[in-house]
Amino acid sequence: MAIGNSTLQSCFQEQLRLKAQVRLLEYRVKQQQVKIVQLLQEKEIQYSDTGDENSVIDLGEKRQYADCAEIYNDGHKRSGFYKMKPLQSPSEFLAYCDMSEGGGWTVFQRRSDGSQKFDRVWADYEQGFGNFVSTNGEYWLGNKNLHYLTNQGNYTLRIDLSDFEGERRFAQYKSFRVTDEESSYQLSCGEYSGTAGDSLTGGFHPEVKWWADHRGMKFSTRDRDNDNYEGNCAEEETAGWWFNRCHSSNLNGVYYKGPYTAKTDNGIVWYTWHGWWYSLKSVVMKGQSLRPVLSPAAGTVHATRGKVQGKGSPDGQTSLSGFSNSQQGQEQYLSGPKT
Numbered sequence: 001m002a003i004g005n006s007t008l009q010s011c012f013q014e015q016l017r018l019k020a021q022v023r024l025l026e027y028r029v030k031q032q033q034v035k036i037v038q039l040l041q042e043k044e045i046q047y048s049d050t051g052d053e054n055s056v057i058d059l060g061e062k063r064q065y066a067d068c069a070e071i072y073n074d075g076h077k078r079s080g081f082y083k084m085k086p087l088q089s090p091s092e093f094l095a096y097c098d099m100s101e102g103g104g105w106t107v108f109q110r111r112s113d114g115s116q117k118f119d120r121v122w123a124d125y126e127q128g129f130g131n132f133v134s135t136n137g138e139y140w141l142g143n144k145n146l147h148y149l150t151n152q153g154n155y156t157l158r159i160d161l162s163d164f165e166g167e168r169r170f171a172q173y174k175s176f177r178v179t180d181e182e183s184s185y186q187l188s189c190g191e192y193s194g195t196a197g198d199s200l201t202g203g204f205h206p207e208v209k210w211w212a213d214h215r216g217m218k219f220s221t222r223d224r225d226n227d228n229y230e231g232n233c234a235e236e237e238t239a240g241w242w243f244n245r246c247h248s249s250n251l252n253g254v255y256y257k258g259p260y261t262a263k264t265d266n267g268i269v270w271y272t273w274h275g276w277w278y279s280l281k282s283v284v285m286k287g288q289s290l291r292p293v294l295s296p297a298a299g300t301v302h303a304t305r306g307k308v309q310g311k312g313s314p315d316g317q318t319s320l321s322g323f324s325n326s327q328q329g330q331e332q333y334l335s336g337p338k339t
């Protein structure tokens with residue numbers, strides 16, 4: 001069958017047309033790729049900006065709030081720094097309100113990047129120090145404020161931890177309270193639940209309680225030794241904490257970034273999760289009050305809180321069994337009670 005000249009001609013034209021279209025599409029793809037790279041860069045810049053962004057939320061002077069739970073129940077559901085004044089407190093102060101996980105959590109300690117120095121004296125720990133502006137700013141709210149906060153109601157303590165492998169764990173304690181200056185800001189807390197193991201009351205092993213239980217301990221700093229050890233825990237561990245002899249948790253320790261070697265176990269330590277020789281990536285210590293609240297939101301808060309605690313306990317058991325792990329068992333001999 002003979003192919004006509006005109007058919008061949010139209011085929012060539014069609015081919016040219018398609019080739020031109022391919023070139024045009026290739027050009028457009030390249031343009032889009034350039035745009036994607038630009039957008040990704042912009043997004044990255046925006047993302048890094050939010051970390052330093054000023055997150056102080058001013059609600060004006062109309063009403064005074066005793067803690068973050070009261071702010072949350074008044075309808076403010078955005079996390080950030082708010083002004084508050086606990087019932088007995090002579091003055092107002094700023095604290096970060098974490099409005100997630102049931103809302104109304106008053107954050108009193110945060111570690112996130114090692115930007116703040118935590119090896120400080122008694123007066124600093126009493127007054128509070130650090131970054132009270134940025135979302136991830138490191139700070140200690142101050143023992144004085146912690147006392148006023150926890151003495152106005154029944155507080156639940158929650159400690160959120162993360163490591164450099166991207167894992168997150170938590171420990172929660174009922175009835176959290178810190179006494180006044182006269183009794184050196186003694187710590188008390190009740191029943192544990194969570195996934196990180198109980199490194200605050202030495203509940204992971206009965207034989208360690210005599211030296212690793214932080215309950216009932218007074219606060220110690222390098223210039224105010226209130227521990228049960230002949231030496232000075234705060235000086236050796238370079239932190240302020242409710243040291244016993246000396247610790248199974250040291251959340252104000254040095255920001256080492258993961259596994260570390262040092263003269264003493266002075267990293268950011270939560271023994272039941274990573275042992276004494278791993279310094280955690282981030283820590284948030286926060287309290288949520290169980291005071292009867294008048295706003296209608298109160299019911300929701302209580303319901304959610306119940307769920308969180310109920311879910312935590314079985315996982316806590318897993319962490320306890322982790323103690324029999326031989327590596328951790330060895331570490332007990334590496335550190336252990338100070339003699």
Ligand SMILES: [Ca+2]
Pocket residue numbers: 225226227228229230231232233
């Ligand atoms: Ca001592």
